[in-house]
Amino acid sequence: MAPISITPWRLVLPAEMKAELFQHLFPGDGDEHGAVILAGVCSSDRGLKLVARELHLAVDGVDYVPGRRGYRMLKGEFIQSRIRRARDLKLAYLAVHNHGGTTSVSFSPDDYASHERGYPTLLDVSRGMPVGALVFAKSAVAGDLWFEGGKRAELKEAIVQGNQREIIWPFPVERAAGSLEKYDRQARLFGDVGQAVLQGQRVGIIGLGGAGSILAELLGRLGVGEFVLVDPDRAELTNLPRLVASRRIDAVISWLPKSLRSRLARYKVLMAARNIRRANPNAKITAFKSNFVFEQVARHFVDCDYLFLAADSMSARLLFNAIVHQYGIPGVQVGAKVPVDAAGNVGEVFCVARPILPGNGCLWCNGLINASRLQDEAISDETRKQYAYVADPQVVAPSVITLNAIACAHAVDDYLFFATGLKNLEAERYWFRWNSRKATVGYDLPRRDFDCTECSVADVSRMGRGDFFGLPTRS
Amino acid sequence: MTAPNANVVKAIDELRACFPDCPLQMTPDGAGGALIEMQAIPLGSPWAQSETWIGFQITYQYPYADVYPHFVRHDLSREDKKPFGPGLGQGHFRGVPAVQISRRSNKLNPATDTATLKLLKVLSWLRSQ
Numbered sequence A: 001m002a003p004i005s006i007t008p009w010r011l012v013l014p015a016e017m018k019a020e021l022f023q024h025l026f027p028g029d030g031d032e033h034g035a036v037i038l039a040g041v042c043s044s045d046r047g048l049k050l051v052a053r054e055l056h057l058a059v060d061g062v063d064y065v066p067g068r069r070g071y072r073m074l075k076g077e078f079i080q081s082r083i084r085r086a087r088d089l090k091l092a093y094l095a096v097h098n099h100g101g102t103t104s105v106s107f108s109p110d111d112y113a114s115h116e117r118g119y120p121t122l123l124d125v126s127r128g129m130p131v132g133a134l135v136f137a138k139s140a141v142a143g144d145l146w147f148e149g150g151k152r153a154e155l156k157e158a159i160v161q162g163n164q165r166e167i168i169w170p171f172p173v174e175r176a177a178g179s180l181e182k183y184d185r186q187a188r189l190f191g192d193v194g195q196a197v198l199q200g201q202r203v204g205i206i207g208l209g210g211a212g213s214i215l216a217e218l219l220g221r222l223g224v225g226e227f228v229l230v231d232p233d234r235a236e237l238t239n240l241p242r243l244v245a246s247r248r249i250d251a252v253i254s255w256l257p258k259s260l261r262s263r264l265a266r267y268k269v270l271m272a273a274r275n276i277r278r279a280n281p282n283a284k285i286t287a288f289k290s291n292f293v294f295e296q297v298a299r300h301f302v303d304c305d306y307l308f309l310a311a312d313s314m315s316a317r318l319l320f321n322a323i324v325h326q327y328g329i330p331g332v333q334v335g336a337k338v339p340v341d342a343a344g345n346v347g348e349v350f351c352v353a354r355p356i357l358p359g360n361g362c363l364w365c366n367g368l369i370n371a372s373r374l375q376d377e378a379i380s381d382e383t384r385k386q387y388a389y390v391a392d393p394q395v396v397a398p399s400v401i402t403l404n405a406i407a408c409a410h411a412v413d414d415y416l417f418f419a420t421g422l423k424n425l426e427a428e429r430y431w432f433r434w435n436s437r438k439a440t441v442g443y444d445l446p447r448r449d450f451d452c453t454e455c456s457v458a459d460v461s462r463m464g465r466g467d468f469f470g471l472p473t474r475s
Numbered sequence B: 001m002t003a004p005n006a007n008v009v010k011a012i013d014e015l016r017a018c019f020p021d022c023p024l025q026m027t028p029d030g031a032g033g034a035l036i037e038m039q040a041i042p043l044g045s046p047w048a049q050s051e052t053w054i055g056f057q058i059t060y061q062y063p064y065a066d067v068y069p070h071f072v073r074h075d076l077s078r079e080d081k082k083p084f085g086p087g088l089g090q091g092h093f094r095g096v097p098a099v100q101i102s103r104r105s106n107k108l109n110p111a112t113d114t115a116t117l118k119l120l121k122v123l124s125w126l127r128s129q
Helices: A015-025 A076-089 A109-126 A181-199 A210-222 A237-242 A268-279 A295-301 A314-326 A371-378 A381-386 A401-419 B006-018 B115-127
Strands: A009-014 A034-044 A047-058 A064-066 A072-074 A092-098 A131-137 A140-146 A152-161 A165-168 A202-206 A226-230 A284-288 A306-309 A331-337 A350-356 A431-435 A440-444 B024-028 B034-042 B051-058 B070-072 B088-093 B096-101
Touching (some): A015 A092, A015 A131, A072 A076, A092 A109, A109 A140, A202 A295, A210 A331, A210 A401, A226 A268, A314 A350, B006 B034, B096 B115
Parallel strands (some): A092 A131
Antiparallel strands (some): A064 A072, A131 A140, B051 B070, B070 B096
8 A cells, every 4th residue: 555644634615515414513512423525645745635435424323422531433334334334435434523613622531532442453354444533613623643553643724615715723923024025915815924924825737838938927026925836848939929028039049959949948838937936936846747647746735735637638638627626626727729721711719727626526427528639649650650541631820928917817817716714605616617709708518427437426437536536547 | 477457357358358260369468458359350341351361459458548540351352343431541469460450439438338348349440341
């Protein structure tokens, strides 16, 4: 089994799950109630993260009964079926109950005693998947997680993800105050706390071409603290107009011999990193001059706080969609299309920003990942040459910086209001579409297949499965 | 050479189980997928040949990626001598001349649309031409 980090841990909790849980725990009777959460496990350089996948409510008097030693307890049959499910799906098991109070909470001595009595046995059943407990107050949560070998770790924070990003701690935390001078105008709008949130964010940008270049510039200027970037391509003269702050020398080093001039062109990902550093010299940047789909590259994106997809391959869409749902990371796909037929006629010109929130419908459900094109992308050029393909007319689809800018501005603005907690709870979750020729804005409602292999909670689904489920990556 | 990933290995096991009389040879493609060649696939009418080999690639993104095209013996011909219809053409599989069968899947469901099911559909289509 892959090693699991034993560190103070974070819990990612979908807003809908939190709402359902809180309705159960705090119905207004002032009493104690119970549940179980099964969560995917993610270990990274940022420590341990659990991604809540399933909520199992314990019915009072049936599953949650008067305790032999403590006030209440989960019945053995209820625990048994859930711990076996955790074992089979390779998920962490978290027993949940509530206490009174509001902004701080902790386990009682009786709670800890029951952990010490029961969790070593549960760890045997779970075959090494972590086992633990959560206790909630109205605005606080504490957690105690057990690992094989008798190790334990406390919950650091719970991150509730819906339209807003909400953090819940075991007790009130004094947030780092003070903003850097250059962000002062933004800070007045969002407050020092909001600026500190952005500085603490790690965002991933997949694809640093025309759209990705703009995303990097906007996010850098907002003050996002950490970036993970990936793009395999070098700049070319033809795409310089769409790359922010690009120079001719990025694409062609004219003093070199002709054969080397474009071969030593600058990588787009390094150009984006340059722009981010110019905007925010303190930003931490990890840049991969590579294809996103390689296993060792994709792993760097699984503990980002937000993902931006600006690459147009089906392979990138599949992997982005998988990481969003498997690791509970909200993201957005941006794109623009200028369809041109063989006769040179321009069709409907549009751009899109599609927020992908775990559990809210996904790129696969909505038919935006083409299985045949996935196959085409995966085979080598050498193999493809041997195939008897029907030759499609080769029309180069044009790309335009203004379209990219509209989609990216919408996407980054949406991210900003999400991350700082300023987005309305009831804000729309539609997919944004701008049609340039009609000058119309449209909002597409994403569909959601209830047996989707990516975003549903069917057993076959990768939703919330963390490290113990394969990603569609290339070796 | 990078071995096929777990999903591809499962697909190969399913092919072997469904076609026990058709020897299967697997070659890793180096990216986590595999090139598959199966022998002694029954044919018959409307085809002049009684059996063929069949080859195809299961790529690393299986079961999300479609499994196509498929390749059969290069000398495939109809009993009635008519030319091939749509979906059949001349290509190469691993450098060897072959007849290419191009049948893309629409609305692929990764939970149910296995490589075995795809092969069965392709063979059913081939025998129905």
